[in-house]
């Protein structure tokens with residue numbers, strides 16, 4: 001058997017044909033608590049977020065499904081239109097070759113909308129005729145907004161072209177001493193990190209470049225591991241600019257944005273306790289220490305301690321007076 005050129009990351013979304021949208025919404029949204037995220041009225045489509053995944057409800061009464069001969073739901077009739085599996089990596093040729101080698105007919109590749117935004121996908125059918133969509137990662141977008149301005153800094157969305165300016169910091173042993181991975185060796189690795197941190201298309205979070213005037217990146221602040229309105233934050237500054245209070249200033253702006261615009265509930269930082277400058281930055285930005293985890297982080301053959309800092313929405317409101 002040939003080796004698979006990808007692995008399954010998770011279920012991206014399911015699409016259900018429903019005969020009565022209001023009834024369906026009152027169950028999935030109101031009873032189960034899925035959150036309405038997007039509507040495409042011309043398709044009779046309502047997309048509901050369920051954690052990392054989406055539940056798409058499609059009204060069978062709309063023209064495009066009727067044209068396909070879709071019948072309203074009855075216990076006998078199929079009510080699942082298709083399931084979508086997120087796969088990585090998305091090497092089109094390798095995937096198509098693999099599927100064809102197993103006698104699977106591969107549908108046309110298209111850019112389709114899923115839980116992380118628009119990305120490439122193929123439609124195939126399982127042996128019983130159920131349509132399975134195999135979906136690659138959402139194609140990141142380079143955004144011009146939001147821009148956060150502080151007294152001395154401009155935070156703008158990270159762009160691919162920031163890789164060059166950030167590489168000196170991310171490849172420097174002293175700067176990376178307390179980071180979560182070793183110094184980078186190549187600009188290619190830097191580009192991969194920047195690409196991973198461009199904002200996903202349907203999320204407001206992502207990474208900001210720290211700049212003096214909106215131009216050259218001298219560092220970055222990023223939201224990560226976001227779920228349920230709880231997010232981690234990380235920061236990095238080129239050492240030419242250390243000791244001027246820049247990161248504390250940038251972090252305060254990111255925290256304001258997190259609570260004010262992203263409607264976060266909790267923001268946290270994981271800091272190596274030996275990183276005194278970072279501990280000060282956390283304190284200056286209003287984070288409170290929550291716990292010291294002993295030997296909880298494995299890096300370069302060593303177990304290291306981590307200290308968790310957090311700020312809650314109510315703490316932030318109090319700080320703002």
Ligand SMILES: CC(C)(COP(=O)(O)OP(=O)(O)OC[C@H]1O[C@@H](n2cnc3c(N)ncnc32)[C@H](O)[C@@H]1OP(=O)(O)O)[C@@H](O)C(=O)NCCC(=O)NCCS
Nearest residue numbers: 175235236237242243244245246247248271276277278280
């Ligand atoms: C940690 C880092 C973000 C700090 O940024 P910065 O802009 O220089 O920080 P600030 O100027 O806002 O504040 C630094 C504070 O730490 C203090 N500090 C700096 N080095 C220190 C040390 N060795 N011991 C104790 N305090 C120290 C400074 O005096 C200052 O405190 P003050 O404002 O009360 O005087 C920056 O050094 C960096 O990017 N490091 C590499 C990446 C990194 O470690 N990121 C954090 C991962 S959790």
